[in-house]
Amino acid sequence: MAARDALSAHPADPQSTHPMDRRRFLTALSAPAFAACDFKNGAPEFKGAVFGPAMALGHRLRNNDFPAPAETRNLDIAIVGGGVAGLSAAWRLAKRGIKTFRLFELEDALGGNSRAGSSAVTPYPWGAHYLPLPTRESVHVRALLADLGVLKSGIDSDSPVYDERAIVNGPQDRLYRNGLWQEGLLPRMVAPKELDQYKRFEELIERFKQSQDLFGRKPFAIPSLLASRDVRTTSLDATDMRRWLVSQGFDSPALHWYVDYACRDDYGSLSRDTSAWAGLHYFASREGRAKNADTHAVLTWPEGNGFLTRRTEEWLQERVAEPFSRNSLCAKLVTGRGFAEIDIFHADQNRSVRYRCKRVIWAAPSFVLARVWDNPPPPFRPAVADIQTVPWLVANLHLREPPADTGPAPLAWDNVLYNSNALGYVVATHQVLRVRPGATVLTYYWPHSGEAPAAARKRLFDTPWPEWIKAVLADLKRPHPDIAKILERIEIWRWGHGMPQPSPGFLNAPARAALANLKGPLVFAHSDLSGMSLFEEANYAGVRAADLA
Amino acid sequence: MRHALLFSVFVVASCGLAYELIAAALSSYVLGDSVTQFSTVIGTYLFAMGVGSWLSRYIERGLAIRFIQIEILVGVIGGFSAVILFLVFAHLSGPFRLVLYGLVFVTGMLVGLEIPLIMRILKNELAFKEVVSQVLTFDYLGALAVSILFPLLLAPHLGLMRTSMMFGLFNVLVALWAIALFGRDSGIVPAAAGQVERAAPMALPPSAASFLRAQCAIALLLLVGGFAFADKLTALAEEGIYADQIIYAESTPYQRIVVTRWRDDLRLHLNGNLQFSSRDEYRYHDALVHPALATLPGAKRVLILGGGDGLAAREVLRYPQIESITLVDLDRNMTNLFAKAPLLTALNQNALSSPKVKVLNQDALLWLEQNPDMFDLILIDFPDPSNFSLGKLYSSAFYRLLEKHLSATGLAVIQSTSPYYARKSFWCIVATLEDAGFRTAPYHAYVPSFGEWGYIIAGRGTFVPPAAFPVVPRSFDAPSLKALFEFPPDMARVPTEVNRLNNQVLVRYFEEEWRRVMR
Numbered sequence A: 001m002a003a004r005d006a007l008s009a010h011p012a013d014p015q016s017t018h019p020m021d022r023r024r025f026l027t028a029l030s031a032p033a034f035a036a037c038d039f040k041n042g043a044p045e046f047k048g049a050v051f052g053p054a055m056a057l058g059h060r061l062r063n064n065d066f067p068a069p070a071e072t073r074n075l076d077i078a079i080v081g082g083g084v085a086g087l088s089a090a091w092r093l094a095k096r097g098i099k100t101f102r103l104f105e106l107e108d109a110l111g112g113n114s115r116a117g118s119s120a121v122t123p124y125p126w127g128a129h130y131l132p133l134p135t136r137e138s139v140h141v142r143a144l145l146a147d148l149g150v151l152k153s154g155i156d157s158d159s160p161v162y163d164e165r166a167i168v169n170g171p172q173d174r175l176y177r178n179g180l181w182q183e184g185l186l187p188r189m190v191a192p193k194e195l196d197q198y199k200r201f202e203e204l205i206e207r208f209k210q211s212q213d214l215f216g217r218k219p220f221a222i223p224s225l226l227a228s229r230d231v232r233t234t235s236l237d238a239t240d241m242r243r244w245l246v247s248q249g250f251d252s253p254a255l256h257w258y259v260d261y262a263c264r265d266d267y268g269s270l271s272r273d274t275s276a277w278a279g280l281h282y283f284a285s286r287e288g289r290a291k292n293a294d295t296h297a298v299l300t301w302p303e304g305n306g307f308l309t310r311r312t313e314e315w316l317q318e319r320v321a322e323p324f325s326r327n328s329l330c331a332k333l334v335t336g337r338g339f340a341e342i343d344i345f346h347a348d349q350n351r352s353v354r355y356r357c358k359r360v361i362w363a364a365p366s367f368v369l370a371r372v373w374d375n376p377p378p379p380f381r382p383a384v385a386d387i388q389t390v391p392w393l394v395a396n397l398h399l400r401e402p403p404a405d406t407g408p409a410p411l412a413w414d415n416v417l418y419n420s421n422a423l424g425y426v427v428a429t430h431q432v433l434r435v436r437p438g439a440t441v442l443t444y445y446w447p448h449s450g451e452a453p454a455a456a457r458k459r460l461f462d463t464p465w466p467e468w469i470k471a472v473l474a475d476l477k478r479p480h481p482d483i484a485k486i487l488e489r490i491e492i493w494r495w496g497h498g499m500p501q502p503s504p505g506f507l508n509a510p511a512r513a514a515l516a517n518l519k520g521p522l523v524f525a526h527s528d529l530s531g532m533s534l535f536e537e538a539n540y541a542g543v544r545a546a547d548l549a
Numbered sequence B: 001m002r003h004a005l006l007f008s009v010f011v012v013a014s015c016g017l018a019y020e021l022i023a024a025a026l027s028s029y030v031l032g033d034s035v036t037q038f039s040t041v042i043g044t045y046l047f048a049m050g051v052g053s054w055l056s057r058y059i060e061r062g063l064a065i066r067f068i069q070i071e072i073l074v075g076v077i078g079g080f081s082a083v084i085l086f087l088v089f090a091h092l093s094g095p096f097r098l099v100l101y102g103l104v105f106v107t108g109m110l111v112g113l114e115i116p117l118i119m120r121i122l123k124n125e126l127a128f129k130e131v132v133s134q135v136l137t138f139d140y141l142g143a144l145a146v147s148i149l150f151p152l153l154l155a156p157h158l159g160l161m162r163t164s165m166m167f168g169l170f171n172v173l174v175a176l177w178a179i180a181l182f183g184r185d186s187g188i189v190p191a192a193a194g195q196v197e198r199a200a201p202m203a204l205p206p207s208a209a210s211f212l213r214a215q216c217a218i219a220l221l222l223l224v225g226g227f228a229f230a231d232k233l234t235a236l237a238e239e240g241i242y243a244d245q246i247i248y249a250e251s252t253p254y255q256r257i258v259v260t261r262w263r264d265d266l267r268l269h270l271n272g273n274l275q276f277s278s279r280d281e282y283r284y285h286d287a288l289v290h291p292a293l294a295t296l297p298g299a300k301r302v303l304i305l306g307g308g309d310g311l312a313a314r315e316v317l318r319y320p321q322i323e324s325i326t327l328v329d330l331d332r333n334m335t336n337l338f339a340k341a342p343l344l345t346a347l348n349q350n351a352l353s354s355p356k357v358k359v360l361n362q363d364a365l366l367w368l369e370q371n372p373d374m375f376d377l378i379l380i381d382f383p384d385p386s387n388f389s390l391g392k393l394y395s396s397a398f399y400r401l402l403e404k405h406l407s408a409t410g411l412a413v414i415q416s417t418s419p420y421y422a423r424k425s426f427w428c429i430v431a432t433l434e435d436a437g438f439r440t441a442p443y444h445a446y447v448p449s450f451g452e453w454g455y456i457i458a459g460r461g462t463f464v465p466p467a468a469f470p471v472v473p474r475s476f477d478a479p480s481l482k483a484l485f486e487f488p489p490d491m492a493r494v495p496t497e498v499n500r501l502n503n504q505v506l507v508r509y510f511e512e513e514w515r516r517v518m519r
């Protein structure tokens, strides 16, 4: 393995199709967020690279190491953060006819955790990759999807019609277990006793889905802010998901694996570290339907939810003059009576501007707010400090052809590994309408759960990244022994603060209240508001903030 | 000696289980329904072992010689079992089950003979309880080892043929080893302390040893050869599937193309499936082209998707008003073959070289998405929906895309598998076209090589069959055409789901229905 200069791995010009290449030229901000090398163990040679928000930037933010503002400008509404939440806030404002806002995003591209990359073969996700069919409570998600052309008709009905191309193509998922791929994610070939438990678990979930409290609220609504406050269900937050399973008499190892997988998939945390309320939310909240799809279908695109953020971005660009400032980092926030001042560092100009705003919609993570807010009320910082974020590693494998394996279930959209710390991979070209299987990109997801998030984060960044690439390949070689032979390039992305962990007690923790109660010149919009990092939650938080602002 | 024999029990047991697993895997591969295959094979095998054990009482003398001979026999029969089964399936489809259970029975019986023999050999050395405990322990350990290695390592990496040859080799090597053990001149085994050393009762006479060694050598030669030429043997098996002489065979990146000839009959097979026989392909292409095209006197532009053999194009070219034919077929090797090989161009009358025909070797789906052209007639001659990638070519999303390429009065004709053998599949395609907004006119024709075959004409209005044919088809005229649009009760419409990209139900229907036919 020979470490080479970053550029030589991508001999194309700096403006090459890969958006990440450009990150490297974002000089002022950081030490290289990008590095690359060749792997030559044996004949096949492939290239590796690493991406991710630069650590140096974090340090700079911590030390507030930015030039003093050169001027002060007035602004009606500022949105800080251009992920799903920030974009949803902007979309909601524009729909209400308010166009006097500006969205500031520190990266060179919008999208946040839902951002995507692209190659000559296909676009592919770097983070969020799917959206379950929206439920009836997700009115704003449905409205957004209708505006973007994904929801075709029946917006208020139980089963709307969605763009067929966005509905996950069959086969949807498969599981690698005991050396074979099976269809579906619930392990088959288990003891009859375990099958009984599957059935009982399903019945329990069905009961949660059907029930309502005195106000007609569902116990596990999505968005979760609309869920019932009935203590009979909210008290589930006191225990963890694993313990809850055991308390209900579930001891099937396969069922425990499945539930653990679900927690890791949605929250990046093991079932034993996840609030039972959050764990059950995964199963009981997603009951959206479509007229033209099976019940468990999801919406997905080659670039994952990056499709939605890109289309929202375009939608806004067509309607609002200059809605966005990219490469623009909020370094300081001061709130006053009826106004807030934010210092924005425009990295591309290497200068700071102070904006005096009537309203600030904060759509960046809560830990960043705690850092840059100069005069928060005293309980704010300690409350928010409780939120732990799980780091994630995402790898994109660029393959010359689809990977060969033992089957018998054929390559699906979501391919899950049974005995793995990682989740498995999704296939970017699965939704592409073509017959010939050809070059593709696999996106491999690995939440670093199971240890204290801060320690896991340190390990994620302290371990040299080529080691991570080796670990990813070692895991994938189990189902696909020959994968290195068809590998063109492998890139990893380290999400230091991937998702907040909904640990037991999160529902009633002071953090949620502290964020939800922000009013006046500063309202909070990031998905941290709910403590559950999901598209629907981010969208709701953004819309809610836009309506409060 | 004792340890060596116990080790051989381990090998013998693992080989036995391996043959059983190979037979079960092969039969579920060939016949489907793995639960039935595995349980009947395992049942037969265990029963045969019982028979073997019972028979062992009749072997009274020369235990060592018999043991070694049985070992060689198991090695050869078991080692070649996969090849034999494959060849039998390919060449004589009838007695496959007979041979399968026969082989399983014989190997089971031989293995069943061995364990009692070893026990009896050992009984001179060990107490009875020791013999039983140790032999059975190693027996089960061997089975455990193989049951783990087989699905994880052997089947995926070596394949069934090589795996069975390898275990055959193990058997023979055990035989060789046993010859060495029993044949040692001294033939002395250390006895328990205090006892007088005595000659091993099983020692082989030198002449027998060399005779057995020769048998081993032959068996080894056979098995090593089989192992090395496993690929060739697969090809041999393939030839059996095509009963006729192969005149062309090629593996392209997309499929395996095989052309065979028997007398004047040319046949094209793709991935082992018959595509046409030159004797009756006219019936297939008559039905695909003429009912629709005869109603389109103004048709000028035709699109053919699939159909790289040029036979549909040949029929279309008979209409003088046609100005251009665009033929999109993924496989360049296929269209080249049918544009150049004399025997084949004679069949399609050089259609692919006509100046009116433009051949594009592209993915039909990608091409339809990227190209804005409109057509008066679209003929769809895709392979049957036997896997998920092909299933996309029969989905509602695909038909919506197709609709965008059809001129106002244009028609599409879709070959839609057999409404007799795959009734649900056929009507599922009809339902899917209707879901995509088309009016449909389903019909069928008899093609002797295929049986009753189905087609669907799809358009924006109601289809009225032609009253006369400007170009005369061989297999029907206007009055007899009417019957093709009628479906007798055993092919009549059945309710089905719509085939969407999301559910891919057609692939499931198709697999279910054809599996039933193949059995």
Ligand SMILES: Cc1cc2nc3c(=O)[nH]c(=O)nc-3n(C[C@H](O)[C@H](O)[C@H](O)COP(=O)(O)OP(=O)(O)OC[C@H]3O[C@@H](n4cnc5c(N)ncnc54)[C@H](O)[C@@H]3O)c2cc1C
Pocket (backbone or CB within 6 Å): A080, A081, A082, A083, A084, A085, A086, A104, A105, A106, A107, A110, A111, A112, A113, A114, A126, A127, A128, A129, A130, A131, A305, A328, A329, A330, A331, A363, A364, A365, A368, A392, A394, A445, A495, A498, A499, A525, A526, A527, A528, A533, A534, A535, A536, A538
């Ligand atoms: C690997 C991974 C996979 C995921 N998969 C899914 C999935 O499949 N489905 C799903 O629903 N959810 C998924 N998620 C959850 C995902 O986080 C949410 O869906 C959603 O994207 C969160 O959006 P957000 O706007 O709340 O937050 P973020 O995406 O975190 O957006 C915050 C934005 O603020 C910017 N920012 C930060 N600090 C500053 C500052 N000081 N100044 C200016 N801007 C700043 C950031 O750059 C970022 O763009 C996944 C998350 C990860 C990490």
